[in-house]
Amino acid sequence: MRNFFYRLREVWSIIGITLLLLIFVEVFFKFYYAFNKNEDSRLNADCYKNASWVNDYYKEFNECNVEQWKSYVYWRRKSFAGKYINIDSNQRRKTVFEKPENYSEKQEYRIFMFGGSTMWGTGVRDKQTIASQLGRLLSENGHNVDIVNFGESGYVSTQEVIELSLQLQQGNIPDMVIFYDGVNDIFSTYQQGGAGIPQNEFNRKDEFNALRSKKKSIMVFLKSLKSLTTIRFITEFTQSDKTPIVSYTDSEAGFLAQNTIDRYNENIRIVYALAEEYGFDIVFYWQPAIFSKTNLSDYEKQEAEKVDYIESFVKAVNGKMIKQEVHIGPLNFYDISDIFLHENKAVFIDYCHISEYGNSVIAKRMEKDVISIINNNATKTPSR
Numbered sequence: 001m002r003n004f005f006y007r008l009r010e011v012w013s014i015i016g017i018t019l020l021l022l023i024f025v026e027v028f029f030k031f032y033y034a035f036n037k038n039e040d041s042r043l044n045a046d047c048y049k050n051a052s053w054v055n056d057y058y059k060e061f062n063e064c065n066v067e068q069w070k071s072y073v074y075w076r077r078k079s080f081a082g083k084y085i086n087i088d089s090n091q092r093r094k095t096v097f098e099k100p101e102n103y104s105e106k107q108e109y110r111i112f113m114f115g116g117s118t119m120w121g122t123g124v125r126d127k128q129t130i131a132s133q134l135g136r137l138l139s140e141n142g143h144n145v146d147i148v149n150f151g152e153s154g155y156v157s158t159q160e161v162i163e164l165s166l167q168l169q170q171g172n173i174p175d176m177v178i179f180y181d182g183v184n185d186i187f188s189t190y191q192q193g194g195a196g197i198p199q200n201e202f203n204r205k206d207e208f209n210a211l212r213s214k215k216k217s218i219m220v221f222l223k224s225l226k227s228l229t230t231i232r233f234i235t236e237f238t239q240s241d242k243t244p245i246v247s248y249t250d251s252e253a254g255f256l257a258q259n260t261i262d263r264y265n266e267n268i269r270i271v272y273a274l275a276e277e278y279g280f281d282i283v284f285y286w287q288p289a290i291f292s293k294t295n296l297s298d299y300e301k302q303e304a305e306k307v308d309y310i311e312s313f314v315k316a317v318n319g320k321m322i323k324q325e326v327h328i329g330p331l332n333f334y335d336i337s338d339i340f341l342h343e344n345k346a347v348f349i350d351y352c353h354i355s356e357y358g359n360s361v362i363a364k365r366m367e368k369d370v371i372s373i374i375n376n377n378a379t380k381t382p383s384r
């Protein structure tokens with residue numbers, strides 16, 4: 001009996017020492033990462049040259065990347081207050097511009113803007129998002145506008161259509177809705193081998209009903225271990241290539257490319273029906289990516305090479321997109337994927353996010369289209 005308790009004490013001693021060692025290792029790597037933070041490669045983008053605000057911006061960017069669950073659309077960032085990034089209590093990026101003189105005497109025109117991280121404003125300050133720059137341009141032209149930026153990182157067009165539906169359900173009805181999409185819809189199709197699905201949907205599938213399944217519970221627990229800095233270090237040390245390369249035959253790629261366009265077109269049909277019912281105008285833009293720019297800077301070339309695995313698929317989808325403008329009732333569609341085709345300035349900070357100057361080019365293009373619609377509506381007999 002004494003022998004049994006002696007061995008039991010030995011076992012518990014070993015377990016205790018092992019746990020202490022694991023805790024020590026984990027604490028060590030926490031300090032390691034605290035003092036050896038991986039610098040965001042985008043800090044070296046040539047379009048940021050001599051910009052004094054960039055380092056502080058990316059500190060805020062990392063701090064604000066805390067997402068909360070939101071029904072139907074899955075996630076949105078938490079509210080955040082910073083010098084360059086502000087997210088309001090409704091979890092929307094702040095839109096900043098000055099109203100025109102005597103704006104209170106003019107009827108307010110409400111514009112909702114939807115998109116992924118490019119619309120949200122990754123890499124740019126509050127005043128330089130597409131939404132803020134469009135607001136400034138319209139305001140300078142004497143228009144009293146209220147612009148709400150519904151953009152969110154990773155969103156595909158279907159999530160945006162759902163968000164719009166939720167706003168309409170609540171009686172939050174705009175005068176115009178602008179969609180700025182393409183990159184996330186394409187990447188999600190490439191990533192999952194099917195169109196019309198939010199990014200990383202396989203994670204939600206694995207986690208669904210996890211608490212009711214022992215097998216799933218164990219899998220979720222094992223996945224949660226990835227948050228440990230020790231596991232992070234081992235993963236980074238042993239996995240040199242993190243590129244999510246997926247191989248498709250030409251026929252498979254062609255089918256998926258067409259499927260991406262078809263799902264997007266169906267979303268356009270849904271929004272068109274909502275616009276007819278609720279009485280607002282809609283403008284769709286198919287956005288640019290780095291592969292559509294001819295004159296790449298050295299930095300942009302490096303960024304394009306990082307994601308060269310998806311270049312052919314992006315071009316396959318863009319090749320099937322309607323090139324001509326579409327104007328049907330309240331619907332307006334523009335393919336601006338080649339807007340930077342002959343641009344000589346550095347524009348991209350990675351393969352899809354663009355500089356503040358790049359946003360100004362996009363906003364200027366949008367301004368022309370929006371003013372045309374506003375002026376056209378002004379000549380019509382009010383029907384709303």
